[in-house]
Amino acid sequence: MAMRQIAVLPYRTEGPAIDAPIQILLVSSRGTGRWVIPKGRPESKLTPHASAAKEAEEEAGVLGATCPTPLGSFRYRKRQPSGAAVWTDVDVFPFAVTEELPSWKEQNERERRWFTLAEAAEAVDEPDLRDLMHSFGPSEFIAATQTRNMLVAGRRVFGAVGAKTGISMMFGWFQRLLPQQGNFFEMFEAHATTLVAGADSLARLLQGGPGKADHIRELQEREHDADAITREVLQTVRRTFLTPFDRGAITSLIASMDDAIDEMYQTAGAAELYEVNEFEPEMRDMAASIVDAARLTAEAIPLLRRIAENGHRLHELTERIVRIEGHADEIHAAGLKRIYKQIGKKDPLQFFVRQEMFKRLERVVDRFEDVANEIDGLVIDHS
Numbered sequence: 472m473a474m475r476q477i478a479v480l481p482y483r484t485e486g487p488a489i490d491a492p493i494q495i496l497l498v499s500s501r502g503t504g505r506w507v508i509p510k511g512r513p514e515s516k517l518t519p520h521a522s523a524a525k526e527a528e529e530e531a532g533v534l535g536a537t538c539p540t541p542l543g544s545f546r547y548r549k550r551q552p553s554g555a556a557v558w559t560d561v562d563v564f565p566f567a568v569t570e571e572l573p574s575w576k577e578q579n580e581r582e583r584r585w586f587t588l589a590e591a592a593e594a595v596d597e598p599d600l601r602d603l604m605h606s607f608g609p610s611e612f613i614a615a616t617q618t619r620n621m622l623v624a625g626r627r628v629f630g631a632v633g634a635k636t637g638i639s640m641m642f643g644w645f646q647r648l649l650p651q652q653g654n655f656f657e658m659f660e661a662h663a664t665t666l667v668a669g670a671d672s673l674a675r676l677l678q679g680g681p682g683k684a685d686h687i688r689e690l691q692e693r694e695h696d697a698d699a700i701t702r703e704v705l706q707t708v709r710r711t712f713l714t715p716f717d718r719g720a721i722t723s724l725i726a727s728m729d730d731a732i733d734e735m736y737q738t739a740g741a742a743e744l745y746e747v748n749e750f751e752p753e754m755r756d757m758a759a760s761i762v763d764a765a766r767l768t769a770e771a772i773p774l775l776r777r778i779a780e781n782g783h784r785l786h787e788l789t790e791r792i793v794r795i796e797g798h799a800d801e802i803h804a805a806g807l808k809r810i811y812k813q814i815g816k817k818d819p820l821q822f823f824v825r826q827e828m829f830k831r832l833e834r835v836v837d838r839f840e841d842v843a844n845e846i847d848g849l850v851i852d853h854s
Contacts, residue, residue, distance in 0.1 A: 476510050674762050720852070753829070760798065778854065
């Protein structure tokens with residue numbers, strides 16, 4: 472039987488754009504100096520993802536939000552003190568880095584370095600881990616945007632032909648008679664950007680600390696941005712003759728996305744209303760789940776541009792979101808049960824406040840499942 476370990480895949484994005492490149496943090500191995508991700512044996516008193524987060528802090532000196540649902544696993548041979556190399560299975564948890572510590576436990580034993588996603592995949596030795604990294608990033612984004620690039624290129628070619636043949640003015644007149652498709656994809660992607668930013672702000676809020684008011688304000692601003700995008704989508708649906716998907720599907724998708732950011736803001740509002748400054752570990756775990764669900768949504772949305780070609784990848788992403796929602800339900804139930812035993816009878820009012828916070832977080836994750844279901848519906852209709 473193989474040994475088991477837990478690990479994190481520490482990541483960050485280079486900028487707020489939906490297609491912003493992902494960076495991965497690797498650390499050097501103490502034995503060989505090769506590049507690895509922070510990992511170790513799970514501790515009996517901690518959940519697997521909490522153990523993994525502890526390894527990230529000790530080995531790489533980073534703090535962040537650890538999604539409780541693993542990305543996957545890989546296998547490698549670990550050298551034992553006896554000299555034997557035995558198989559070890561490693562569960563890998565997505566870890567959104569929020570802070571890099573200036574000093575940490577193993578800083579004199581390891582080097583830490585940020586890599587692009589492609590560079591990180593090439594730097595590690597384990598083929599299964601390399602595959603996990605490739606599946607993690609929005610590798611399909613370039614393919615998804617080829618249609619737009621081809622359209623721009625086509626216009627350039629036609630412009631050159633028109634200059635020689637004299638038909639460009641006629642084509643311009645004819646083009647104005649064609650029904651317009653609107654800029655739905657751009658608006659979907661802009662809304663997905665607000666989801667990622669909002670989820671990140673919510674996770675930071677639930678980590679506690681002095682920045683509570685700033686995180687609540689940012690969530691409010693992101694929610695207002697999302698509302699403006701949603702209104703523009705609905706207006707464009709009404710005035711557009713030809714749409715890329717069924718009108719009902721467009722409005723359902725943007726409404727489910729907007730519900731997700733609305734619920735995030737409602738959660739922040741509850742924390743402000745009830746003056747909650749310290750959050751249960753299960754709440755932080757649910758917030759980390761929301762961060763990963765938002766990241767997956769942001770990868771999925773651009774793939775809708777070429778939905779028939781990207782159907783398989785879209786299904787993979789929505790399946791992950793649904794799995795995250797199921798795991799979040801378990802965390803929610805466990806957290807409620809724990810606090811009921813601790814304070815339910817001693818302090819009913821405080822229990823009510825905590826229960827309300829859990830309920831709000833559960834609704835956020837549920838809304839991301841709604842988004843996944845809407846995307847799956849589009850895949851079924853158009854693949």
